[in-house]
Amino acid sequence: MKFTTMTSATAAMIVSAGAASAACGIESGSVRILSNDFAALHAVADFAAKCESDGVEVTRNATEEHKSIQVPALTIDPATYTVAVIATNSIVPLLNNNLIRPLDDYIAEYGEQLQPSQLIKVGGETMAIAFMANAQHLVYREDLLAENDIAVPTDYDELLAAAETLRANGVMEYPIASNFMPGWNIAAEFVNAYLSTGADFFEPGTAELAIQNEHGMEVLETLKAMTEYMNPEWVTYDSNSVLPIYEAGDIAFSITWGSRAGAYLDEEGPAPAIAANSGVAAALAVGDSDIPGAALWWDGFTIASNISDEDAEASFQAMMNGVSPEMMAEHPTEAVWLIEGYEPTEAAEGVIANLQGGARPYPMLPYMGLLHTALGDNLTEYLQGDESAEQALADVAAAYETAAREAGFLN
Amino acid sequence: MPHKTFLAFIWPSLFAMILFIAIPIVSVGFQSLYVEHEQIMIEAENCGPFGCNSEVRVDREAMEQLREEQPAGRFHGLGTYTNPSHLAIDDIREIVATSENFGEIRNRIMNLPFYKALIFTLAYTFIVTPLVIVLGFIIAVVVNSIPNVLKGPVIFFSLLPMIVTPLVGSLVLFWMINSRGILGAALQSIFGDPTLSLTASPALTWVTLFVYGVWHSAPFAFVVFYAGLQTVPRDTLESAMVDGANRLERIRFVVIPYLLPLATFIGLMQLMDNFRIFEPIIGFSAAASATSLSYLIYNDLRLSDTPLFGSAAATSMLTIVGVLILLTPVLRRNWREFNRKPS
Numbered sequence: 001m002k003f004t005t006m007t008s009a010t011a012a013m014i015v016s017a018g019a020a021s022a023a024c025g026i027e028s029g030s031v032r033i034l035s036n037d038f039a040a041l042h043a044v045a046d047f048a049a050k051c052e053s054d055g056v057e058v059t060r061n062a063t064e065e066h067k068s069i070q071v072p073a074l075t076i077d078p079a080t081y082t083v084a085v086i087a088t089n090s091i092v093p094l095l096n097n098n099l100i101r102p103l104d105d106y107i108a109e110y111g112e113q114l115q116p117s118q119l120i121k122v123g124g125e126t127m128a129i130a131f132m133a134n135a136q137h138l139v140y141r142e143d144l145l146a147e148n149d150i151a152v153p154t155d156y157d158e159l160l161a162a163a164e165t166l167r168a169n170g171v172m173e174y175p176i177a178s179n180f181m182p183g184w185n186i187a188a189e190f191v192n193a194y195l196s197t198g199a200d201f202f203e204p205g206t207a208e209l210a211i212q213n214e215h216g217m218e219v220l221e222t223l224k225a226m227t228e229y230m231n232p233e234w235v236t237y238d239s240n241s242v243l244p245i246y247e248a249g250d251i252a253f254s255i256t257w258g259s260r261a262g263a264y265l266d267e268e269g270p271a272p273a274i275a276a277n278s279g280v281a282a283a284l285a286v287g288d289s290d291i292p293g294a295a296l297w298w299d300g301f302t303i304a305s306n307i308s309d310e311d312a313e314a315s316f317q318a319m320m321n322g323v324s325p326e327m328m329a330e331h332p333t334e335a336v337w338l339i340e341g342y343e344p345t346e347a348a349e350g351v352i353a354n355l356q357g358g359a360r361p362y363p364m365l366p367y368m369g370l371l372h373t374a375l376g377d378n379l380t381e382y383l384q385g386d387e388s389a390e391q392a393l394a395d396v397a398a399a400y401e402t403a404a405r406e407a408g409f410l411n
Numbered sequence: 412m413p414h415k416t417f418l419a420f421i422w423p424s425l426f427a428m429i430l431f432i433a434i435p436i437v438s439v440g441f442q443s444l445y446v447e448h449e450q451i452m453i454e455a456e457n458c459g460p461f462g463c464n465s466e467v468r469v470d471r472e473a474m475e476q477l478r479e480e481q482p483a484g485r486f487h488g489l490g491t492y493t494n495p496s497h498l499a500i501d502d503i504r505e506i507v508a509t510s511e512n513f514g515e516i517r518n519r520i521m522n523l524p525f526y527k528a529l530i531f532t533l534a535y536t537f538i539v540t541p542l543v544i545v546l547g548f549i550i551a552v553v554v555n556s557i558p559n560v561l562k563g564p565v566i567f568f569s570l571l572p573m574i575v576t577p578l579v580g581s582l583v584l585f586w587m588i589n590s591r592g593i594l595g596a597a598l599q600s601i602f603g604d605p606t607l608s609l610t611a612s613p614a615l616t617w618v619t620l621f622v623y624g625v626w627h628s629a630p631f632a633f634v635v636f637y638a639g640l641q642t643v644p645r646d647t648l649e650s651a652m653v654d655g656a657n658r659l660e661r662i663r664f665v666v667i668p669y670l671l672p673l674a675t676f677i678g679l680m681q682l683m684d685n686f687r688i689f690e691p692i693i694g695f696s697a698a699a700s701a702t703s704l705s706y707l708i709y710n711d712l713r714l715s716d717t718p719l720f721g722s723a724a725a726t727s728m729l730t731i732v733g734v735l736i737l738l739t740p741v742l743r744r745n746w747r748e749f750n751r752k753p754s
Binding site: 068088092096097098117118119120121122124130133181182183184205206207231232233235245248296298355360361363364365366367368370373376380381384387395398399402403405407408409411 | 462
């Protein structure tokens with residue numbers, strides 16, 4: 001019996017692989033993919049690699065350093081990579097430096113499978129194809145909440161009240177964990193919560209910062225209140241360090257990425273009992289707002305400008321196979337796919353709830369990265385109680401303005 | 412040695428130094444005087460999976476033309492050096508003018524990113540360097556006096572901290588001092604304080620980094636001193652014994668004066684190394700409490716979506732100036748010793 005199942009599975013794989021390479025229809029060319037390093041992107045690159053044949057070469061480099069190498073690698077002619085897999089923020093340097101080409105012609109010819117929502121349009125031209133969405137959300141322990149008669153929190157006030165109940169009932173002293181490590185992580189938490197207030201980061205149409213207001217203060221106070229219910233080691237918390245703490249049963253609430261939810265709910269992982277008792281929900285709102293406090297991100301791919309048209313065409317066709325519904329059928333839980341025919345799994349509920357709750361996208365502004373860095377460097381002292389919230393916001397503004405002047409966005 | 416022979420031997424090294432050290436430094440210095448072109452922005456309709464909105468973007472064609480005309484960017488002179496992210500001249504003037512007492516001036520200056528990093532860098536340099544020299548010397552003396560059979564293994568184990576790559580060494584220690592790690596948990600139970608965390612409090616983070624620095628660098632000092640100990644003249648030591656000097660007195664009056672030039676050498680190397688402290692800050696995730704000049708450069712270049720080359724270049728030049736200032740006393744001392752010797 002087991003033998004039969006295996007043979008039929010193998011047969012199905014061979015058939016689908018055969019069908020895939022026939023579907024690519026590329027005659028010749030070189031496809032060189034640069035991407036970040038996580039499971040969903042591996043799945044995409046694997047399927048793109050199935051287009052390999054005598055005249056078609058497919059190579060890939062999946063690295064967490066992709067952001068640092070993409071600009072130099074695509075600047076040279078011919079570029080080292082023909083495809084750069086990017087996200088909401090990492091497309092910006094490629095756009096600013098004119099390193100990626102418009103895709104409209106290729107879409108007309110080879111992009112039948114694409115949905116209109118997958119096209120990332122900048123000023124009327126399609127510059128990237130999105131294939132998955134990501135956002136932070138809440139992961140919670142269903143059993144602990146039920147035992148202590150707590151409803152699933154929908155905003156930060158409810159989360160703090162729930163944490164207080166758990167502490168008062170002697171369940172745990174520090175029930176919350178969120179990615180508060182200084183640098184990119186804490187800045188992402190600020191951005192998430194600030195988006196929930198409905199306010200914008202900049203004066204419309206300019207690079208003038210607009211966070212030194214009551215919304216900025218409210219967000220900072222919310223984050224500070226959370227540190228009360230987090231282990232003092234929150235200064236070292238990022239996605240990688242929080243998951244094992246959750247799996248050890250030390251926390252009841254983890255605010256984490258949608259792309260990580262699969263690992264939290266994995267009943268074949270290191271902590272099956274805890275995974276079985278875990279649930280995901282939308283990100284938390286700040287104050288009276290009902291917008292989930294999470295920036296929506298997309299991951300997609302772009303095609304380099306400094307390559308031959310033949311390679312560009314081959315790359316687009318190979319990536320069409322990479323983001324095909326067949327790929328999704330084999331990897332339904334790896335991500336919240338934006339591909340046609342996607343049916344959300346349990347791990348996707350949090351991100352879907354964010355989308356339905358009207359969460360806002362991460363701003364695709366050329367100077368957003370500078371603000372993100374300034375936030376990452378200047379919030380920790382306030383959260384550790386060494387300075388006031390006003391001072392922290394003033395430090396952020398000073399750091400941002402200095403960087404924005406140097407980068408030519410402000411005068 | 413005739414000058415000609417000297418030149419013949421030195422030129423490959425000199426050539427490599429000019430090519431790989433001097434020219435890059437000049438180019439970094441040049442870069443630090445420039446900033447990016449003013450960005451030409453246009454309003455554009457951006458659409459994606461989460462809807463459309465009107466956002467500004469950089470006008471790519473216009474920027475390309477600007478960059479072609481002036482590839483280095485806009486000339487900014489020393490503006491980058493004096494801006495709030497570096498020497499912050501204007502901010503300091505304002506702080507001095509508006510603060511009420513010295514404590515407030517100190518606190519407000521310490522809040523400026525460059526000075527915050529500089530203070531930690533200097534503290535690290537001046538605390539770790541002497542400790543490394545003293546500890547390295549003690550280890551060398553102890554190892555020198557143990558039986559020959561044990562010497563090999565002991566020397567090997569004493570060298571381990573230096574053999575381990577700094578980033579790996581600091582990561583291993585970081586996991587051990589985590590409150591779930593063996594050292595962190597042990598400390599909590601010894602002091603009976605479940606909230607004690609070496610990684611959470613700024614002061615303890617500094618101490619952890621200092622201890623790590625000494626642990627990592629002491630073997631270097633040990634090796635140099637140990638080699639030096641093998642050359643201490645036997646007859647001087649024996650005559651000291653005849654004079655009735657005990658072990659400590661022999662070390663105090665014979666060994667230490669003999670090894671002093673080596674201490675200068677170790678001091679020189681350690682001052683340079685410690686001033687560039689970087690990997691432990693990453694390994695210990697310590698950036699919340701401790702930043703160094705090298706960390707600022709890394710931050711400008713790597714942690715931002717848009718690298719700030721001018722800012723990083725300016726910090727690099729300031730670091731070089733800092734190293735030169737630190738080394739001047741030691742180098743002057745060496746120079747005098749060199750001149751004193753009969754040529």
